[in-house]
Amino acid sequence: MVMQMNATQPFVDQFDDVQSRLPGSKLPWLEAFRKAGIEKFSTIGVPTIKTEAWKYTRLPNIDCKEFRSANWENGQVAVNAVAEFLSDALNQIRLVYVNGIIRPDLSNLTNLPDGISFEPLTQALESDPEFIESQLCTEELKYDQGFSALNAAMMESGTIFRVAKGVQVKEPIEIVHMNGVADAPIIGHPHNVFVLEAGSQATLVMRHAGIGTSAYFNNAVTEIVVGDSAILKHYTLQTDCMEAIHLSTVNVRVGKDATYETFNFAIGGRLSRTETRVRLEGRGAHCNLSGAYMMRGREHCDNITIVDHLVPDTTAREVFKGVLDDEARGVFQGKLIVHKYAQRTNGHQLSRALLLSDRAEMDAKPELEIYADDVKCSHGATTGQIDENALFYLRSRGVPEALARNLLIQSFIAEALEEISDEKVREAIAGLVVHWLPADCFSVDEWVQA
Amino acid sequence: MSGKAQTIEKVREFTDEKYKFGFVTDIETESAPKGLSEDIVRFISAKKDEPEWLLESRLKAYRHWLTMPDPEWQKPNFPPIDYQGSYYYSAPKSVGDGPQSLDEVDPEILKTYEKLGIPLFEQERLSGIPIAVDAVFDSVSVATTFKAKLEESGVIFCPISEAIQRCPELVKKYMGSVVPYTDNKHACLNSAVFTDGSFVYIPKGVKCPMELSTYFRINAENTGQFERTLIIAEEGSYVSYLEGCTAPMRDENQLHAAIVELITMDDAEIKYSTVQNWYPGDAEGKGGIYNFVTKRGLCKGKNSKISWTQVETGSAITWKYPSCILQGDNSVGEFYSIAITNNYQQADTGTKMIHLGKNTTSRIISKGISAGKSDQMYRGLVRMGPKAVGARNYTQCDSLLVGDQCGAHTVPYIETKNKSAVVEHEATTSKINEEQLFYLRQRGIPTEKAIALVVNGFCREVLQQLPMEFAVEAQKLVEISLEGSVG
Incomplete structure (x- = not known):
């Protein structure tokens, strides 16, 4: 308890320190919201391993005093271009943040279709504070986890994305965060709000890239509303650096006949933890929460999903696959809750992990909590190493061992990638998978030619 | 009649069905004063004429128990237990001090067991298969059959209070070695106030010539039952042990907090089966047994095997996780379970398979059926230690829901700390x-x-x-x- 107090207090002190400089400080409702946030955080505190949702994830011992909120100068470091992720991206619509600070020179909003507003939180607080108030201020502060409450208090950046009724955008829109290029460790609390009104469609790609070597602590909260019959595809790519702590909480509400598809791809990060909570609120609502992670060194990846089936005829699907090498650790905690009267729910959950090293560790806790009888729910969890028979098969056909291993890892991850319905994004992630594989061997092409 | 209407009709029929073991045996009993204190612990120990070391260990457990908070992580809801409201020792007066021969058992008790369908005379049951029975009535063992025949092959099968007198060194060595008194609050309470239970010792190389079984019966009012079972299977031996439980219908909730410890040496095997049919409470959820039991087996030797099979139909609340610690290389752990809950029954059950040795394997098959307003939870842990090279686990837990008022939940914890271990878990829930x-x-x-x-x-x-x-x-x-x- 004392430990926890010690870990919690510096964050509270930091809030007292920066409170007056936070964006929107003139808005009384936001001030009240921040205050409720810090009070909640002080009561709950920093999670410990006794917190069930953090059972397998220990927050690294960080000295929060070392971590500073970013200032304008931190954002102006010399970054001249954004690496393209999608193959044929021309005039890619995107917002770019460096060390949490918006960089208009790298962003591109020239092709933004009508009916879409896409702007940084700081700007939206000036241009449309009523909308943000309507999204944030529910009857009481809903955050019941320490870090999301802290985010409510400290939010200083983030993106507001809003698609008007019936507007459908096919091309993916990007939000790019580049971190790790500051001269001191930086802590950031981005707060994103994505609202898709009825019948609209959009694809969002969020990239978190560690482009430097300095430490950073990212504590993001994303609030998503997918209106009736709307479709949101939400892909996240984490290529954080070894010193990064990346915590993300995503709260989603899915309306009638609406679809929320998300895929979280993580390679890297000292600690990368994504907690996705989906409420299927309308009949015919569907969600697909999937992901893949490839970790090595002492990296740690934690995926938490909680799906609430609140009404009849909703479906959920989850496929998570992970590859763990060296002393890396993977965690999957998934929970499907079928509420009373949510009949004809269909829920499927799968977690599979491949261990490449004896020191790697995988912990899984797939949960079902069911209060209705006419349901089909299942979950599966497996952990194992590379199939020796498959390896032997490939080697017996002359494939060198290192390449054979890489092929098997690649095909293992490929099963999860199939959950991505956007072809361009799927291909781009498949490219990142190959990039991650141990490179001390031929590629397939080289081998065929040799 | 439509399928749904029929279901509702059937559930109602079942609700009305009477618990057929709910009768009370009218018998004079001798009890310790109500409540729990060091004096009660001393009273129980004195009653059993126990050696000093055992009293000491009871008192140590009791003092530790006082410092333990009630657990809060479980799914079942129940009001705080009034530990001072129960009797911790209750015995039929006729039993006197210590075990007696069958001829001396009170005819009322014999009748009770006959009514339950359990023979307390050495007859052959079911097409010639003999079965040895230890009958535990409230806090004491009232009879053990086939003792002489078993002793011919060196098997010791007796009440644990007798074993403490007869072979104290065995009891001292193994009791508490698998479930220490610090394990959990209910196990700690048991370690302080346990009264009777069965003791089984199978010597090296012996295959126990018959099935052993214990029938637990709670009879007295406001009484908790705290029995303790210890089974030791020496190298190369085998035993199959069965346990059955029933209780009268009473409006109050009675606590049953037992400890079962199993130990297998090299190449030994213990098969432990339970048919648990404690009084489940009435249709409104009033009364019924709180079945909070700690069961754990240690596969100490190489190639040893422990297999738990349970059929759980009774109790207001069932809360237990029969577990295996797979320490010996190539050892095997198994858990087969059927749990049926109805009305307001709650069950939070499952298993833990802790893989420590090389090439250890475990298999978990759990089937849960919830009906009425009941709530059921499978909670399990599979842990593959860093040295459990080549270990395997297969888990399957299926739940069947009958009616839209009940709940079925699955919470498996799967922890893998070495790459060669293979873990597979599957669960389904459906109607x-x-x-x-x-x-x-x-x-x-x-x-x-x-x-x-x-x-x-x-x-x-x-x-x-x-x-x-x-x-x-x-x-x-x-x-x-x-x-x-x-x-």
């Missing part, structure tokens, strides 16, 4: 498959029979693990429960 029912009905099988068939198929993997003697009983129990709950 009875309409297509299967339709198929059977189409072939002229009436709905009720068709359901019985489907459900029987659902439980089959577990039922067939039971020794024949118990399988008959368990199948009957499952049938009774299902006859009324599915339609």
Whole structure:
């Protein structure tokens, strides 16, 4: 308890320190919201391993005093271009943040279709504070986890994305965060709000890239509303650096006949933890929460999903696959809750992990909590190493061992990638998978030619 | 009648069905004063004429218990237990001090066991298969059959209070070695106030010549039962042990907090089966037993095996996780479970398989059937330690929901700390498959029979693990429960 107090207090002190400089400080409702946030955080505190949702994830011992909120100068470091992720991206619509600070020179909003507003939180607080108030201020502060409450208090950046009724955008829109290029460790609390009104469609790609070597602590909260019959595809790519702590909480509400598809791809990060909570609120609502992670060194990846089936005829699907090498650790905690009267729910959950090293560790806790009888729910969890028979098969056909291993890892991850319905994004992630594989061997092409 | 209406009708029928073991035996009892204190612990120990070391260990446990908070992580809800409101020792007066020969057992008690269908005379049951029985009535063992015959082959099967006198060194060495008193609050309470239970010792190389069994009966009012079972299987031995439990219908909740410890040496095997049919409470959820039991087996030797099979139909709340610690290389742990809950019953059960040794394997098959307003939880842990090279686990837990007022939950914890370990977990939750029912009905099988068939198929993997003697009983129990709950 004392430990926890010690870990919690510096964050509270930091809030007292920066409170007056936070964006929107003139808005009384936001001030009240921040205050409720810090009070909640002080009561709950920093999670410990006794917190069930953090059972397998220990927050690294960080000295929060070392971590500073970013200032304008931190954002102006010399970054001249954004690496393209999608193959044929021309005039890619995107917002770019460096060390949490918006960089208009790298962003591109020239092709933004009508009916879409896409702007940084700081700007939206000036241009449309009523909308943000309507999204944030529910009857009481809903955050019941320490870090999301802290985010409510400290939010200083983030993106507001809003698609008007019936507007459908096919091309993916990007939000790019580049971190790790500051001269001191930086802590950031981005707060994103994505609202898709009825019948609209959009694809969002969020990239978190560690482009430097300095430490950073990212504590993001994303609030998503997918209106009736709307479709949101939400892909996240984490290529954080070894010193990064990346915590993300995503709260989603899915309306009638609406679809929320998300895929979280993580390679890297000292600690990368994504907690996705989906409420299927309308009949015919569907969600697909999937992901893949490839970790090595002492990296740690934690995926938490909680799906609430609140009404009849909703479906959920989850496929998570992970590859763990060296002393890396993977965690999957998934929970499907079928509420009373949510009949004809269909829920499927799968977690599979491949261990490449004896020191790697995988912990899984797939949960079902069911209060209705006419349901089909299942979950599966497996952990194992590379199939020796498959390896032997490939080697017996002359494939060198290192390449054979890489092929098997690649095909293992490929099963999860199939959950991505956007072809361009799927291909781009498949490219990142190959990039991650141990490179001390031929590629397939080289081998065929040799 | 539509399928749904029929279901509701059937659930109601079952609700009305009486718990047939709910009678009370009118017998004079001797009890310790109500409540819990060091004096009660001393009273129990003195009653059993125990050696000093055991009293010391009881008091140590009691003092530790006082410092332990009530656990809060469980799913079942129940009001705080009033530990001072129960009797911790209750024995039929006629039993006097210590075990006696069968001829001296009170005829009332003999009648009770006869009514329960348990023979306390050395007859041969079921087409010539003899079975040795230890009968525990409230806090004491009232009779143990076939003792002499078992002793011919060197097997010790007796009440644990007798074992403490006869072979104290064995008891001292092993009791508390698998479940230490610090394990959890209810185990700690048991370590302080346990009264009786069975002790089994199978010497090296002996295959126990018959099934051993213990029947637990809670009779007295406001009494908790705290029995302790210890089974030791020496190198190369084998034993199959069965346990059955019943209690009268009472309005208050009675606590049953037992500890079962199993130890297998090299190449030994223990098969432990339970048919738990404690009084489940009435249709409004009043009364019933709180069955909070700590069961754990240690596969200490190489190639040893421990297999738990349980059929859980009774108790207001069942809260237990029969577990295996797979320490010896190549050891095997198994857990087969059927849990049926109805009305307001709650069950939070499952297993833990802790893989420590090389090439250890475990298998978990759990079938849960919830009906009425009941709530059921499978909670399990599979842990692959860093040295458990080549270890394997397969887990399957399926839940069947009958009616829209009940709940079924699955919470498996899977921890893998080495790459060569293979862990597979599967779970499904569904209602009875309409297509299967339709198929059977189409072939002229009436709905009720068709359901019985489907459900029987659902439980089959577990039922067939039971020794024949118990399988008959368990199948009957499952049938009774299902006859009324599915339609």
